[in-house]
Amino acid sequence: MERREAILLRLRPVRDVDQLVVALSPAVGKLEFLARGTRKIESKLNPSLQLFARVMLDSVPGRRAHHLTGVEVLDPFPRLRTRLTGLAQAGFVAEVAEALSASNQAEPRLFRLVRRELLRIERARDDRLGPADVLSLSLFALRALAVTGWRPRFGQCSVCHRPLGAVAAVFAAHPYGFAHGSCARNRSLRSGSGQADADPIPLHRATRKFLYERLSQTTQPAVVPRGVAQEVDRVALTALEAVLDRALKSRRFLRMFTKERITNHESRNAESHSPDS
Ligand SMILES: [Zn+2]
Structure with a gap:
């Protein structure tokens, strides 16, 4: 089993109840996982799979993809998700991070930039975009x-x-x-x-x-x-x-x-x- 710190950049539904999870890790760059059954209500992982959160991810290698087996939320950025301007800004940060990062390549500086920008968005007092x-x-x-x-x-x-x-x-x-x-x-x-x-x-x-x-x-x-x-x-x-x-x-x-x-x-x-x- 592998355990890595990462920020969740994208969650995409695949098949009936699964999700593709794209994350950025400081140690190995872009990560992709298959999170099986996480669109079922009773899924144990579902509540922790919060877009833009900083998390610890547990995974095991599968035949075609790495499978996500555990998620521990370290930094949920709760306020960011309650505002449309927060979601819009975080969406931009995540799209840029995913597009510029590579797999199997340490990205500690990019990770720090993403984390700091999400913190800024989280702490913004104003709901408007200034x-x-x-x-x-x-x-x-x-x-x-x-x-x-x-x-x-x-x-x-x-x-x-x-x-x-x-x-x-x-x-x-x-x-x-x-x-x-x-x-x-x-x-x-x-x-x-x-x-x-x-x-x-x-x-x-x-x-x-x-x-x-x-x-x-x-x-x-x-x-x-x-x-x-x-x-x-x-x-x-x-x-x-x-x-x-x-x-x-x-x-x-x-x-x-x-x-x-x-x-x-x-x-x-x-x-x-x-x-x-
Ligand atoms: Zn010139």
């Missing part, structure tokens, strides 16, 4: 990318490889990273219209500096200029979708709450800067 929440999720995503091999070079152009210097740069999906605006423009002209890449994102110099500092430290920022926060949000989304090569499912659910916030509390101006426009 700009600070969105910024935190964006930084979580960029840090998760950084610890799984996708940290952009901050001082060097990803196209011409010369120093970026003190100029305002752009962030581009291909080649992944920061670039001189002119280099990125020339490259997208040369590569023709067949490319479906997102347009490079023009960034204030303050945004690149902010990202460099935040990806080097793990503290949360106190006050962040609004323009910087919006650019960080766009960089995170572009970087994620470039690396995963698909749109994030949880993002649409999350956007329902940011849209609501924008129309209710912010100026019309904010909508024209939305990444979807």
Whole structure:
């Protein structure tokens, strides 16, 4: 029998009464288990299989999959599940973690990032999704990318490889990273219209500096200029979708709450800067 600490990222019904359990472990990365009979009401494991909880999992190898035999809840994050904004944010964290983690590969830093972000969501006082929440999720995503091999070079152009210097740069999906605006423009002209890449994102110099500092430290920022926060949000989304090569499912659910916030509390101006426009 194996016993491992993990965070439950996804539960998917299979067959009539079983579930597929996807979890992230610090020691061995992504784990998949078959949890037999756990959709039956009388299942002993069922009450402990709570999405996003930190748990100890017992398993035995089976013929085609590892079978889950025991679950001990260490950190249930109970409040997170009672709020739609909590579920939406945790869903985003879990989707990013599952997409970026690999099996049989220790992921202690990714695990710590996921655990810390879930704790933040759990402890949030406000039921609404505010700009600070969105910024935190964006930084979580960029840090998760950084610890799984996708940290952009901050001082060097990803196209011409010369120093970026003190100029305002752009962030581009291909080649992944920061670039001189002119280099990125020339490259997208040369590569023709067949490319479906997102347009490079023009960034204030303050945004690149902010990202460099935040990806080097793990503290949360106190006050962040609004323009910087919006650019960080766009960089995170572009970087994620470039690396995963698909749109994030949880993002649409999350956007329902940011849209609501924008129309209710912010100026019309904010909508024209939305990444979807
Ligand atoms: Zn360049």
